[in-house]
Each structure stands twice: as C-alpha cells, then as structure tokens.
Amino acid sequence: MxxxxxxxxxxxxxxxxxxxxxxxxxxxxxxxxxxxxxxxxxxxxxxxxxxxxxxxxxxxxxxxxxxxxxxxxxxxxxxxxxxxxxxxxxxxxxxxxxxxxxxxIQPKTHSLEKTREQIHLRFQTTIFGCIMRIRNSISFFIHEYFNKRHFLYLHTPIITYSDCEGTGQIFQVISTSKKEKDDNKYFFNRKSYLSVSGQLEAECAIMGLGKIYTFGPVFRAENSNTKRHLSEFWMVEPEIAFYHLEDNINLAENFLKLTIRYIIDNCIEDLSFLNKNVEKWNKKKNFSILKILEIILKFSFYRVTYTEVIKILKKIEKTKNVNFIYPVYWGMDLQSEHERYLVEEYFNGIPVVVFNYPSSIKPFYMRMNDDKKTVRAMDILFPRIGEIIGGSQREERYEILINRIEKLKLNIDTLWWYLDLRKFGSVPHSGFGLGFDRFVQFITGMNNIRDVVPFPRTPGYTKL
Known part of the structure; x- marks a missing residue:
C-alpha cells in the first residue's frame, strides 16, 4: 500500500x-x-x-x-x-x-484590495494561507490555555434582550414573515438583539462554576468603516469569581504573552513569510512583525492609571509640540491616536495597561472606586493596534449597582436577573474581553482587519 x-x-x-x-x-x-x-x-x-x-x-x-x-x-x-x-x-x-x-490565482503579486474583490479565491493565495494557519493556531492555543487552568468553556447566547455596553449600537432581531401583523413583529415577543458580548450571561455561570470563558461571535451595529473594526467579530471573554482587578490584569498579560510565544514557536514559517513581505503590503519601511512580538515577550507591561496617562499626554502636547486631533482632558475617552503614541513613542513599543477610568465613560457594571469618580476598569494597549484587551472588576454590591443603573437611565426590567445575582452569594469578580480578529491582525502584522477574517462583515459590505 x-x-x-x-x-x-x-x-x-x-x-x-x-x-x-x-x-x-x-x-x-x-x-x-x-x-x-x-x-x-x-x-x-x-x-x-x-x-x-x-x-x-x-x-x-x-x-x-x-x-x-x-x-x-x-x-x-x-x-x-x-x-x-x-x-x-x-x-x-x-x-x-x-x-x-x-x-x-495567477502567479504574480496582487494588492490586498484586489484579493478582497475575489474573497472566495483568496484561500488559495500564499498570504491568506499563512494568516489562516496562524489564526487556527491562536484559536487552538486559547482553548488549551484556559482548559489547562480549569476554566469551563461556556456558550453564551447570540440573541439577547440586554444591551451589555449600553451604547445602543446593536442589531435588532425582528420577524420578516408577511403573515404576522406589525404589532407582533418581534419573533421572541419582545425587542431582541444580536449580542455584543456574552459577559453578563457569563457572570451567572461563575457564581456557581468559579471560572469560565466564552469564545464566539458577537455583533456591533456601529457604522465604523475603519481598518480595525468589523460588524461581526469573535470575542474571547474569561470571567472569574473571587478575582480583583490586579488578578485580572495579571491573567490578561500572561495570556497574551503565552499565546504569542506559542505562535512564534509553532508558526515560525508562516510568520517568517509574513515578516518578509508585510513591509511592502503595509507600505512601511523597516517594519518587522517578529521584532514587535519579541519586545512584548521581553518586557513586563507598564501599568499606569488613567489620571497619570492624561498628565503624560498633556505634557507631551507641551514639550513635544504634538498636536492631537482629539483634545486631551480628564474625562475624555482615549482615542487610537493617544493610545498608539503612548505605547509606540512614550513607552518605546512596550504594552501599557491603563486602569481606573472615569465612571462616566465606562459601562454600568464596572466596580466603583472609593473616590466615586473612577471605576476598576483596565485596557491593555499594544503598538500598532491600540486597545487589544478591555476588562474590569465587576460591581458586586447590589445598592451601588442599582444606583448606577438608575443614574444611567438603563432599563431595570431587562436587567432584573443581573441585579438578582447580587442577592445570592455575591462575590468580587472580574473578567476581560479580547477581540480575537484584532489579535490575529496584530500578530500577523496586517494593516486591515478584513485581511485576517475568512468572510468579513463590515458596514455596507457582505461580499460572500
């Protein structure tokens, strides 16, 4: 044979x-x-x-x-x-x-824009083959990482009636059946949406299971046609009982570093091909994927408060004569230009963990600090990409949580079960979310997130 x-x-x-x-x-x-x-x-x-x-x-x-x-x-x-x-x-x-x-498919170099026009054929190209194999390996290691640490893999619902982030940028689910009357157009008999996160449901699970993670598709109706955003994307969201903010940050840094280490050790041929060619694709000189990844592995992430970051950015504006498009002031939401300058210029390419954000710019579920102005939120900022992980310690105190919901004028009727959790053995707990596709984009060095997703969905774009 x-x-x-x-x-x-x-x-x-x-x-x-x-x-x-x-x-x-x-x-x-x-x-x-x-x-x-x-x-x-x-x-x-x-x-x-x-x-x-x-x-x-x-x-x-x-x-x-x-x-x-x-x-x-x-x-x-x-x-x-x-x-x-x-x-x-x-x-x-x-x-x-x-x-x-x-x-x-013809043996010559094509632009990445051209490959997006023939999305059904790009799996047959060398570059997309490299990206898909790396994407597969990242996905495999994520499951292995959490499994070894005794996290349970949980499937949270794609269809929900809770707006986790409170932004309103979510897709509504309705019935399109012509037989149904207009007053009965909701398939689930109430307003329902495509979920932007499985976090709230995950918090139910950890109150009995201790630690879980979700890994699945989520949706955001934000009309943002940038190189870093998708309408349909995948999120990795671990949630852990008895975890404080510091524990959460430590887990996130360890998770990112070990994943990158695994990819370097197991996908070096594909990484080397991308490292050799990505400079001309991104039209940037002296661009090295491997060098950026090695820096992340070599150094501990800087950890600075949001207030310290604002002071740093203001100082940069004065001393470095840098003119940011978005003005810098305490209470603002950091933009990509601020995040990238902070990491790439001020901290020389070493990732930064920013924590203790103003409560006014963060969702209702984040734990309020004693100053009553900031919450125990954290973002991990990477070079080239800006925010790669966002997370927080969750608010476990019933009265403070309900006051926060009322202050933000959120619908308590849709969050009754979330509040109810605080009456049955509530504990300190934390979690974070990693945009999987953005992480693949960072590791592969690609300039556009559409080039690392098999079938990208963006505003006005569903090619296949």
Whole structure:
C-alpha cells in the first residue's frame, strides 16, 4: 500500500522520506520549463517541486488540482532540499488558462484590495494561507490555555434582550414573515438583539462554576468603516469569581504573552513569510512583525492609571509640540491616536495597561472606586493596534449597582436577573474581553482587519 502524505509532513521529515514511494495531492502553483510542477496543499507555506520524467499531453495550468505518485529524491537545486520524481499523475480538475489570467490565482503579486474583490479565491493565495494557519493556531492555543487552568468553556447566547455596553449600537432581531401583523413583529415577543458580548450571561455561570470563558461571535451595529473594526467579530471573554482587578490584569498579560510565544514557536514559517513581505503590503519601511512580538515577550507591561496617562499626554502636547486631533482632558475617552503614541513613542513599543477610568465613560457594571469618580476598569494597549484587551472588576454590591443603573437611565426590567445575582452569594469578580480578529491582525502584522477574517462583515459590505 502506498501512503498519502501532506506536503507539510513530507517537508518536515525531509531527507527521511528519501527514496520513499508516496502519494501527494494539491493545487498547481506554477509549471516551469515543461518539467517542474510546483504544488501546495494548504498544509504549509512551502511548496513541493515535482520533476516530470516525460512530457505530458495535457497542458498544466495554475490552480489545477492533481494527485501525483512518485519517489522522494534529494534535490540538487538551491530552493528545496527534496523533490518528488513523478511516476503517475491524475488530474482532478484542469483550470482554463483564460480564467486564471483574470483571477488572483495567477502567479504574480496582487494588492490586498484586489484579493478582497475575489474573497472566495483568496484561500488559495500564499498570504491568506499563512494568516489562516496562524489564526487556527491562536484559536487552538486559547482553548488549551484556559482548559489547562480549569476554566469551563461556556456558550453564551447570540440573541439577547440586554444591551451589555449600553451604547445602543446593536442589531435588532425582528420577524420578516408577511403573515404576522406589525404589532407582533418581534419573533421572541419582545425587542431582541444580536449580542455584543456574552459577559453578563457569563457572570451567572461563575457564581456557581468559579471560572469560565466564552469564545464566539458577537455583533456591533456601529457604522465604523475603519481598518480595525468589523460588524461581526469573535470575542474571547474569561470571567472569574473571587478575582480583583490586579488578578485580572495579571491573567490578561500572561495570556497574551503565552499565546504569542506559542505562535512564534509553532508558526515560525508562516510568520517568517509574513515578516518578509508585510513591509511592502503595509507600505512601511523597516517594519518587522517578529521584532514587535519579541519586545512584548521581553518586557513586563507598564501599568499606569488613567489620571497619570492624561498628565503624560498633556505634557507631551507641551514639550513635544504634538498636536492631537482629539483634545486631551480628564474625562475624555482615549482615542487610537493617544493610545498608539503612548505605547509606540512614550513607552518605546512596550504594552501599557491603563486602569481606573472615569465612571462616566465606562459601562454600568464596572466596580466603583472609593473616590466615586473612577471605576476598576483596565485596557491593555499594544503598538500598532491600540486597545487589544478591555476588562474590569465587576460591581458586586447590589445598592451601588442599582444606583448606577438608575443614574444611567438603563432599563431595570431587562436587567432584573443581573441585579438578582447580587442577592445570592455575591462575590468580587472580574473578567476581560479580547477581540480575537484584532489579535490575529496584530500578530500577523496586517494593516486591515478584513485581511485576517475568512468572510468579513463590515458596514455596507457582505461580499460572500
């Protein structure tokens, strides 16, 4: 029996496969000098070279899918250690060369904007293959990280009637059935929405399970067409009972560092390819993904209060003659320009944890500090991307929580169960949210979040 292997398996074992007869399948990346077929099966960024022993009657075109059987030989070329000497070939599908010339599959460099126009084909490109393998590895490690620390994986509802953030930027769910009357248009008999977070429901679970995490899709109806925002995105949200703000920050820093370490150790081929090419894609000189990642691993994150940050930014405006677009004052919500300058310029690329934000700019569920002006919130700021994690210690005190809800004029009727939790063994607890897609964007060095998501959903854009 002749075994079938992935290209990654073959190349990883290298010369150990020499003189071994095997089968490999994949897509043609190029066909050179009528005797060299270069194929890839998606398992690795590297390709396998196949040497023809005779001329083929069929014309081999880029993108065609094939099954080949042959013997692995040591290569005398400089670009690969081994190659496959062809004995037998089967064509699953031959692609019309005229079609290829109009697609992003043809062997030449395409802009990232061009690949977004043919979103159904970009999985066949080298760059998107690298990004998807890294995305898969990040996802795998996240589950492994929390599982090893005895967190329970919880599926929170996608459809909810609670607006977690209180911003109103959420998608409403209604019935479109023509048979239903207008006064009965709500499928769930009340206003319901696509969730922006599973946090509130997660807090129910930790009151009996101790620590859980959610990892799933969330939705935001914010009409923000930037390179960092999506309408549908994935969030990682751990929630832990008996955790104070300091515990929460420590967990978040450890989580980020170990995830990055895992990707460097296990995806170095894909990272190296991106590191080599991302400079021209992002049109930035001396841009190194690996250098940025290594800095994050090397140094402890700076930890500064929001009040200290405002003082720093004001000082920068005066002494460095920096003109921020958004004015700096205590009580403002930090913008991306402030976050990035703080990390990239003031702290030399080392991540920053900003904590104790004004209560006026944070959601109702964050624990009030003794000063009655700030809450135990924290954001972790990364170079290039700004906020990568947002979290807080939650308000466990019933009276203070209900006063906060009333002050913000939120609907108590939809939050009765959340308040009820504070009557049944309430404890200090904390959690944070990581925008998974933004984290993938940061690790891969891509400039636009649309380029790290299989099927991006943004305002006015649903290509597939």
């Amino acid at each position: 002749i075994n079938k292997y992935s290209i990654k398996e073959i190349l990883d074992k290298g010369i150990l496969f020499e003189n071994k007869k095997l089968i490999v399948e994949g897509w043609v990346r190029s066909f050179r000098h009528s005797m060299f077929i270069i194929i890839n099966d998606g398992s690795t960024v590297k390709n396998l070279q196949i040497i023809l022993s005779r001329n083929l009657k069929k014309k081999i075109t880029v993108g065609s899918s094939i099954r080949v059987m042959g013997i692995i030989k040591k290569s005398f070329g400089n670009e690969q250690d081994i190659e496959l000497k062809l004995y037998e070939i089967k064509f699953y599908s031959l692609v019309d060369n005229n079609i290829i010339q109009k697609s992003i």
